[in-house]
Amino acid sequence: MTLHCNFSISNRCNVNGINNGIIIIPVILGISSVVLITIIIWKTCKMKQQRERAPVILLQDKSEPVRQLEIENGSLSTATERMLATKDPSLKQWEISPEHIVGNLEYMQSGSYGPMYMANILSLDGSGEVKAVFKSLHDNASAKELSDYLDLLKFHTKICNHESIVKLLGCQTERMPLYLLLEFVNGGNLLHSLWKSRETEAQAGGGELKLTERDVYSIAKQVACGLEYLTTKHHLIHGDVAARNLLIHDNLTVKLTGLSLAFDVYKTRTLSSHKAAQVPIKWLAPERIMKLPITEKSDTWSFGILAYEIITLGSPPYPELQPLEVFPKLQRNYRMSKPSNSSNALYDLMKHCWQWKAYDRPSWSELINKLNSWMNTADKVELLKVADDLDLDQYKQAAGVF
Incomplete structure (x- = not known):
């Protein structure tokens, strides 16, 4: 039976007198369903791709077996000479001769x-004289220590080539002692700089680091860029994202x-449980506390803790809790409250990083985009201030850092 409209009551009919709503509403519902299903499928595929690309680091309870190194005729010096002679040839391009060192080592x-x-x-690129940090291998190093040190050099040549990571400047491997030369960051440790910038210090004239809301977003964005580089370029995690592991220049550029x-x-591609346990529990994602596989999203949780450190000018996370009280509270959906001088947007970002399920946390690209957009409208004049006192003598106990 065909339904016809009453033209005296409504004009929402087509030329055949059939109500348009009977046709339009099912069409709209059909299109909406298709769009919704498409979005769900797209998000599912995107999440699957992110999981496949993300590094998955397994914890191992036993320490890595020590590789036995042959020592010819019982001579450690002979083994050392052989290892240096057969070291990775790519290190040659990073060699800095003694003539490049200006003055004495301090x-x-x-x-x-x-x-x-x-x-x-x-500098090797001929740009002039630069200050460098020399990390040396001690004179009495064993063959195993020498092998590890050469691996460390190779790691720096491959990994430390990003503006948000302390860069390799060169090395000295032609003779003992061996040196690994890294760029010197003159602002020092970020955590200590945050402490100096607290209100009481600044009033006394001792505050060296002055931060605005825009500076907070800038620092956080730089860190996120460095962590994204480790993940996407090298399939690595940092594993210990915290203000104590950041160095800062006078111009507010930061280095992991x-x-x-x-x-x-x-x-x-694994991490010993012993080394992983050395990271303080207040910075750890739940899966790390439970000794489950680690991914980049474990670093994302720690990044949220870092954001809390910066906006509070170096306060310990969960200041009202002892370290062993944190995990049971997290299991009951507890999260730190919004810091007094944090914007709602930044606090929402922190909570997004603190999602219990790792795949619910934001990607590095999401975080970078958000921080970059906030920088354009953030306050860049008013300095951050924190009214509460911080007892630095009790910080280690409160933070669980020993």
Whole structure:
């Protein structure tokens, strides 16, 4: 039976007198269904592609077996000479001769492989004299330590070529002692700089780092770019994203450092549980606390904690909780409250990074785009201030950093 319109009541009929709504509404619903299904399929495929591209790092309970190195005639010096003679030939282009070192080496501190020094060098690209940090291998290094150090050099030549990562300037492998030369970042550690910029320090004239809302977004964006580079270019994770592992220049450019976990992943594609456990629990994503496989989204969680550190000028995460209290609270959907001087947008970003399920967290490209857009409208005049006091003597205990 055909339904006809009453022309005296409505004019929403076609020439045959059939109500247009009977035709249009099903068409609209059909088109909407097709669009919705298309969007769902597209998002599902995109998520699958991201998972396939993302590095998946497995934890191993046992330490990596030590590779036995032959020592001819019981001579460690002979083994050392052989390893240096057969080292990766690509290191040759990074060699800096003693003539390129300007003045004497100035001792800085003891590093994981040996003493660290500072000196000026003549750069390999001929741009002039630059300050460099010398990470040396100590004189009594074993054959295994020498092998690891040469692997570290190769890691730096391959990985450390991004503006948001401390760059390799050169090396010295022709003779002992060996040197790895990195760019010197004159602003020092970001966490310490944040502490100095707190309101009480600034009032006393001791604040060296002055941050605006726009600066916060700029720093966060630079870090996100560096982490995206590690993930997309090299399928690595950083593993310890925190203000303590960032160096800052006077012009507010930042450099990722603390790449020891990334170096281990670079060598074996796995991470020992012992080394992974050295990262303080307050910076860890839930899957890392539970010792599940690690992906780039584990770094994303830590990036949200870093954003909290920056906007609070160096406060410890979860200041009201002891480290061992954090995970049970997270399981009950607890998240840190919005810092007093944080914008709603930045706090929403932090909470997005703190999604329990890793695949619900934003990608690096999403974070970069958001931060970049906020920079255009953010306040670049008013300096950030924090009213609450920070007892630096108790910071380590509150943050769980020992």
